[in-house]
Amino acid sequence: MTQATRADEDEAPPTADAGRSPTAARRLLRDGLYDGPTGSLAAGRLQTALVLLPEQEALAFATYCQRNPKALPLLAMSRPGERRCPQLGADIDLARDLPAYRVVEEGVVAPDEPPDIEDLWRPDLVAFALGTAQPLEIGLLQAGLELRHRAEAHAAPLYETNIPMEKAGPFGARMWVSMRPFYPADAIRAIEAASRFPKGHGAPVHFGDPGAIGIDRLSKPDLNPPSRVRDGEVPVFWASARTAEAALLAAGVRFAAINPPGKRLITDWEIDRARG
């Protein structure tokens, strides 16, 4: 991915600093000049998953996150109705700062992913910013480990498991996981490195036999392309923020807006704040 955009040359170029500055990156997204994955924007800054829910469901969802910090590490909550989120960034607009929004209505994902939800904004929406695998993957790369799905140029394969989440109110889906293959010695290093990011899913939840956590075939992920697992490698499974979407759908929430995979909220936080 590059930062090339449809920026109007007549304007001060909003993209100039988007690779490094979180403010510039959010402006780029807010102005609708880029709608792709956020991975290469605002280097060194934490990116989070975003769940916007009406206040009526917010207490139960907060409880659900509190009970399941491995899959849903809760980094920030907004005041009901407030589009800003000063905890995470000086100028955040929760209704516009994702590249695109996935909208859930009556428990069903809407077909379109609009670039903003200004028209759908409600005065009772509460935002939940949740940790993702972003800091974890950076930590693995810094530890000198290869991430197979990156070498294969796709997002990590995701699977629904039979691992039960602790229920809270209407929320109680099974855990979703991402998979990264490693040789055992590297798997151990990956576990060490990942355990230092408790706010980014932390240590994995399983390795080895996929069937033990209800995954039938590694070659058929529930989302994203599969990653090749070489002879002698073991698949290592981490809790995934995708669990949030599954929980919202299973609960049949009347309204929610969330980030599409890979299109995350860019915060002002240094990535190290996801460490323990």
Added chain:
Amino acid sequence: MTQATRADEDEAPPTADAGRSPTAARRLLRDGLYDGPTGSLAAGRLQTALVLLPEQEALAFATYCQRNPKALPLLAMSRPGERRCPQLGADIDLARDLPAYRVVEEGVVAPDEPPDIEDLWRPDLVAFALGTAQPLEIGLLQAGLELRHRAEAHAAPLYETNIPMEKAGPFGARMWVSMRPFYPADAIRAIEAASRFPKGHGAPVHFGDPGAIGIDRLSKPDLNPPSRVRDGEVPVFWASARTAEAALLAAGVRFAAINPPGKRLITDWEIDRARG
């Protein structure tokens, strides 16, 4: 403190195992046979502060805890109206299992501390179990450090500071802290040991000059007797769960029930679950 009680000799003695078994300890408290501090009950099990609040204020209080994990580490939340808390213990009754309850009505602490709140129980109450200094103090003792207030046979001195808490809804008091004096080398060891208990206030928030955090006189704590600070020792300050009571009072909540200091909720959790 001993476990001596007014146990009826005609019954199976409920106190026999209260020093070790969390179930026996809670039964002792539930039956009104003991109303003192819980420190020596259910050795090795985590004890928590307890805040019971109507659902109307619960989302804001959850947000307040989420934003201030140092003072208010959130260990569990109950379902509204549910007197049980299966996350924390098999048989917990939130309306009866504290030695005594401190009741807040219209922002004022009621003069009596009843042994249960069965009559005051409401179907909209949400429980927040918050980490306390209990695991921290055990960790300090295990590290071979002396706790001055224990040597002086009183609870740690508590002070209101000028350290602002992150606000959420009506909640936004200043942080309360506990103070323990150490020589510098021991203070460093205390910081190391405490940092391993992020769910029990973790590392201190300040050491040295009390005035820097708004404390006028160490010899005049806002709560509990002072601890002697020897020549060459530095006062070390930890965030305190007392902050929760201050926040509830400052917010003028219409109703809340909390634990009196030192009279905590006994859980089934091993104390090590307060580690990071």
